[in-house]
Amino acid sequence: MVDRKQTMKTNIRIIVLAAVLGLTFYCILALTRGKTSAQEPLSSEWQQDFNISKRTLISTGRNPYFILKPGFELVFESQNEKLVITVLDDTVDVGGIITRVVEEREWKMGQLIEVSRNFFAMCKDTQDVFYFGEEVDDYKNGKVIGHGGEWRADTSNSKPGLIMSGAPKVGMKYYQEIAPGIAMDRAKVISLNEKLKTPAGTFNKCLKTQEGSALKVWEKEFKFYAEGIGLMKDGNMLLVKYGFIEN
Numbered sequence: 001m002v003d004r005k006q007t008m009k010t011n012i013r014i015i016v017l018a019a020v021l022g023l024t025f026y027c028i029l030a031l032t033r034g035k036t037s038a039q040e041p042l043s044s045e046w047q048q049d050f051n052i053s054k055r056t057l058i059s060t061g062r063n064p065y066f067i068l069k070p071g072f073e074l075v076f077e078s079q080n081e082k083l084v085i086t087v088l089d090d091t092v093d094v095g096g097i098i099t100r101v102v103e104e105r106e107w108k109m110g111q112l113i114e115v116s117r118n119f120f121a122m123c124k125d126t127q128d129v130f131y132f133g134e135e136v137d138d139y140k141n142g143k144v145i146g147h148g149g150e151w152r153a154d155t156s157n158s159k160p161g162l163i164m165s166g167a168p169k170v171g172m173k174y175y176q177e178i179a180p181g182i183a184m185d186r187a188k189v190i191s192l193n194e195k196l197k198t199p200a201g202t203f204n205k206c207l208k209t210q211e212g213s214a215l216k217v218w219e220k221e222f223k224f225y226a227e228g229i230g231l232m233k234d235g236n237m238l239l240v241k242y243g244f245i246e247n
Contacts, residue, residue, distance in 0.1 A: 046186050046214075047174040052160055056124040059091050059100040063127035065207050065225040066164040068100050068120055071244045074230060076237035077199070082107040083237055086245070092119050094132040095154030112139045119152075120163060127166030131176055133158070151179035161185070164225075168192065168207055176211070184214040196224045198238040206232060
């Protein structure tokens with residue numbers, strides 16, 4: 001009887017120890033995953049060096065999928081959302097580079113939720129368009145409540161990303177934003193021969209990318225771009241109107 005009781009106690013100790021070890025392993029694994037996600041922005045799998053210092057950068061121009069000329073505007077809508085992207089006359093100096101300001105205004109359920117001023121410059125030789133940062137105003141009930149995701153390429157460890165290649169190729173993988181811990185969006189070119197129907201028309205031979213953030217690796221979406229116009233689809237929103245607006 002004593003032996004049986006002792007054996008039972010021993011078995012209970014083993015079960016408790018196994019449970020503690022299992023819980024410890026789970027916690028370590030969770031922490032490790034968190035650290036891996038935080039460090040992933042430095043992944044060499046995605047291009048992050050674009051030889052900016054050796055390029056001649058201009059604040060106005062266009063490539064097949066990106067128009068950087070003042071007055072050009074894209075309007076997107078879904079059932080509950082609206083987005084207006086406008087190339088402004090304004091320029092901003094970011095680390096000695098004169099960039100063009102592209103404003104984005106976003107509404108949800110008829111309420112303005114965000115206004116951002118994005119800074120872009122184009123390589124004169126390759127027509128690659130680079131992203132130098134953004135100013136962000138988050139809105140609620142008509143008032144600014146924050147500035148989530150703001151960054152500039154001339155601060156701390158940040159540097160310019162590639163927003164659109166002048167000659168995209170299937171398989172290209174590159175960072176669009178490089179601001180560790182703040183904004184690390186990146187894109188992969190999936191196809192150059194997609195067809196997309198929008199309220200603004202049906203477009204062939206569209207560029208399709210898979211885009212997401214190295215800070216939130218589980219979040220991914222597909223975007224589509226048409227030659228001579230640019231972005232066609234952003235999330236659930238489709239292009240409804242595009243062109244140059246009158247001053």
